[in-house]
Amino acid sequence: MEQQRKIGTRLKSALLVVALAGSLGGCATSGNPKDPIEGFNRAMYAFNEGLDQVIIKPVAKGYDAVLPTPVRTGVTNFFGNIADLFIGVNNLLQGKPGQAASDLGRVVLNTTVGILGIFDVATPAGLEKHEEDFGQTFGRWGVGPGAYVVVPFFGPRNVRDTVGLVLDVKADPVAGIDHVPTRNTLLALRIVDIRADLLPADKVIEEAALDKYTYVRDGYLQRRRSLIYDGNPPRERED
Amino acid sequence: MKWLLGLAAALCIAGPVVAAEELMPDVLVRNVTNEVLEIVRADKDIQAGNVSKAVTLVEVKVLPHFNFARMTQLAVARDWRQATPAQQKILIDEFRELLVRTYSKALTEYRKQTIDFKPFSMAPNETDVKVRTEIKQTGGKPIQLDYYLEKNSGGWKVYDIEVGGISLVTNYRSSFSQEVRANGIDGLIAVLQAKNKTAEAPAKTK
Numbered sequence: 001m002e003q004q005r006k007i008g009t010r011l012k013s014a015l016l017v018v019a020l021a022g023s024l025g026g027c028a029t030s031g032n033p034k035d036p037i038e039g040f041n042r043a044m045y046a047f048n049e050g051l052d053q054v055i056i057k058p059v060a061k062g063y064d065a066v067l068p069t070p071v072r073t074g075v076t077n078f079f080g081n082i083a084d085l086f087i088g089v090n091n092l093l094q095g096k097p098g099q100a101a102s103d104l105g106r107v108v109l110n111t112t113v114g115i116l117g118i119f120d121v122a123t124p125a126g127l128e129k130h131e132e133d134f135g136q137t138f139g140r141w142g143v144g145p146g147a148y149v150v151v152p153f154f155g156p157r158n159v160r161d162t163v164g165l166v167l168d169v170k171a172d173p174v175a176g177i178d179h180v181p182t183r184n185t186l187l188a189l190r191i192v193d194i195r196a197d198l199l200p201a202d203k204v205i206e207e208a209a210l211d212k213y214t215y216v217r218d219g220y221l222q223r224r225r226s227l228i229y230d231g232n233p234p235r236e237r238e239d
Numbered sequence: 240m241k242w243l244l245g246l247a248a249a250l251c252i253a254g255p256v257v258a259a260e261e262l263m264p265d266v267l268v269r270n271v272t273n274e275v276l277e278i279v280r281a282d283k284d285i286q287a288g289n290v291s292k293a294v295t296l297v298e299v300k301v302l303p304h305f306n307f308a309r310m311t312q313l314a315v316a317r318d319w320r321q322a323t324p325a326q327q328k329i330l331i332d333e334f335r336e337l338l339v340r341t342y343s344k345a346l347t348e349y350r351k352q353t354i355d356f357k358p359f360s361m362a363p364n365e366t367d368v369k370v371r372t373e374i375k376q377t378g379g380k381p382i383q384l385d386y387y388l389e390k391n392s393g394g395w396k397v398y399d400i401e402v403g404g405i406s407l408v409t410n411y412r413s414s415f416s417q418e419v420r421a422n423g424i425d426g427l428i429a430v431l432q433a434k435n436k437t438a439e440a441p442a443k444t445k
Contacts, residue, residue, distance in 0.1 A: 032413055129380040200348035208341040208407075210434055214414040219405045226404020231383050233404065 034221060035148045044150035045213050051153070052195075057202075060195035074118040075193045080129065081110045081117025082173050089171070090132035094140040102127050131227060134171075135164030139228035148217055156220040264388040264395045265359035267304065268370045272354055275300050279349050286347070293343035301342070306389065306396035307335040313399065314411040315427075318419040326424050333431035338407065340438055352376050354384070366390040 035041060064072070088103030106122040106129065114121045123129060138160050139145070146159025157165060169175055174190065177183035209215035226233050262270070278296055279285050285293045311327075311334045312319050322330060357371035367389050374382040387399040399408045418427040 032417075131380045203348060204341060204345045207344040207438060208337070210411070210414050210418075210430055214417070215410060218410050218413055222405045222410060223403055226383075226401075231404060 035217060037147060037149070041148065041150040041217075042213055044152055045216075047152060048150065048155055056191065056195050057199075060192050060199060063192050064196040064199060072193070072196065075189065076197060077110070077114070077120045078117045079174075079190050079193060080120065081107060081114070084110070084129070085173065086168075086171055087130050087132045090134060090137050091130065093137045094132065099130055103130060133161075133164055134167040135161030135224070136228050138164055139224070145221075145224065148221065156216060158221070158224070161224065261394050263359075264361070264368050264386075264390075265356065265370045267388075267395055268372065268386050268397075269356050271301060271304060272356075272372070275346070276349070276354065279346055286349075288347045290340065290343050290347055293346045294339060297339055297343050297346070302335075302339065304395075304397055306391070306398045307331050307338070309389065309396070309398040310334065310338065310408045313408050315415055315419075316412050318416060318424065318427075321419075322424045326428065329428050330424075330431070333428065333435055334411075336435045337431060337438075340435075341407070355381070 032038065067075075084103050084106045088100045088107070091097075091100035091103055106127045107117075109122045109125065109127065110117045110120055113119075120129075135157075143160050145161070149157050149159060149162055151157050151162055151165065154165060174183065174186050177186065205212065205215060205219075275296065278300075279293075282292070282296075285296070308327075308331050311331045314334065315322070315330060319327070353375045355373040355375055357373065359368075359370055361368050368387070370386045370388060372384045372386070374384055376382065382403050383401070384403075385401040386397050387401075388395045389398050390396075399406055401407070415427055418430050422429070
C-alpha cells in the first residue's frame, strides 16, 4: 500500500515535470502546421519513450523470450477476439453492415470453435480481420483530424483520435470487468502482448529514422489517413 | 567440360531474350519477392540478424529494380530544385544507403509470414502503376504492402513502397525539409551521412 502510494506520487511529480517541460518547450516549434504543439509533444514523447525503455519494453522482451510462439499467438488471438466485437460496432457506425456482419461472424466462430478466441479459425475460413476504432468512425463521418497530440501512456494521436480514444476505452470490454484483479491482470497482459508484437518494428524504425519523433509522427499521420479510407486513400503527392 | 560451354552459351542467348521480353510490373514484384524470401527462409545468418549479409542480398536482387533518383526527389520534394547536380548525386547515394539498410534490417526480422499478391490490371500504355500485396500474419490484420512502379527506358522501376499506408519515401519529407530550412542542402547531406556512419559502425564490429 505504502509503496503503491509512493509510486503514485513519483508518477505524479514525473508528469508535472513533463508538463512543465512541455509548456516551456511550447515556444520552440519548427512551424509544422500539422504539429502546432510540437514542444509539448516532444516532451510527452520523451516521457513515453522513457516509460517504455524502463518498464514496458524489458517486460515485453522477457515475455517474448519466455513464451513459446503458439502460446503468444493464443494470447494475441484472445484479445483480438474481444476487439473484433468492438470493431464490428464501429463498422456498423461507419455504415458498413457487410463488414460488421463479418466481424460478428468472426467473434461467433472464434469464441466457439476457436475456444474463447484462443485460435483464430475465422481467418482461414475467409473472414478477414479488420481494424476500426472510434477515431476512424469520426473520420468517416467527416470530422477533421485536428492537431497532432502525443498522449501520455497512449502515444501518438490527433485531436479527433484522442476523443475517439476516450470512447474506445469506455467501450473496452476488458476495462469494464468488475473483478479488479482480473481486470488489471488482463489489461497488463494485453499491453505487454501488444508491445511484444511491436518489437521487430521498433528495430526497423531505429534503423530508418533520422529523428525518431518526426518519423513516428509522420508515419502515424499517414497510417491514420490510410485507415480511414480503408487502405485506399486518394494520392497525396507533390513533386 | 563441354557442357559448361554449352551452359554459358545458353545463358548468353537467354540473357538478352529475357531482358527484351519485358516483365509486367506485377510479375516483376512477385518474382523478386519470392526469390528474396526464398533465400531469407533458407539463410540462418540473416534470420539471426546479420544485416550486412541481408544488405548484400538486397543489393544484388532488389536494387536493380529501384529508381533511387526518383525516390530521393520525392523525399526532398520542393527543396530538390535548389540542390546542385553534385549535391543531388550525394543525396541520392546517402538516401539509397539509408533505405537499403532499413529494408535489409526488416528482412532480418522476417519470420514465416506469407505474402499475398492482389489481382492486378493495367491499361496497355500505362507508365505509372501500383502493385498491391499483403503480408499475412497469424493473429492480426494483414499488413498492406504496396509498390509504386514507373516505366522508363530501363523497364519498370519501383519508386515508392507503402507499408500499411505509410510511404517509406514521403515519410522523410518533413524531417528533410526541416533540416534544409535550418541548415541548407549541405545540412541535410551532413545529417544523412552521420546517420549512415553511426549505423555502419556497430554492424562492422560484429
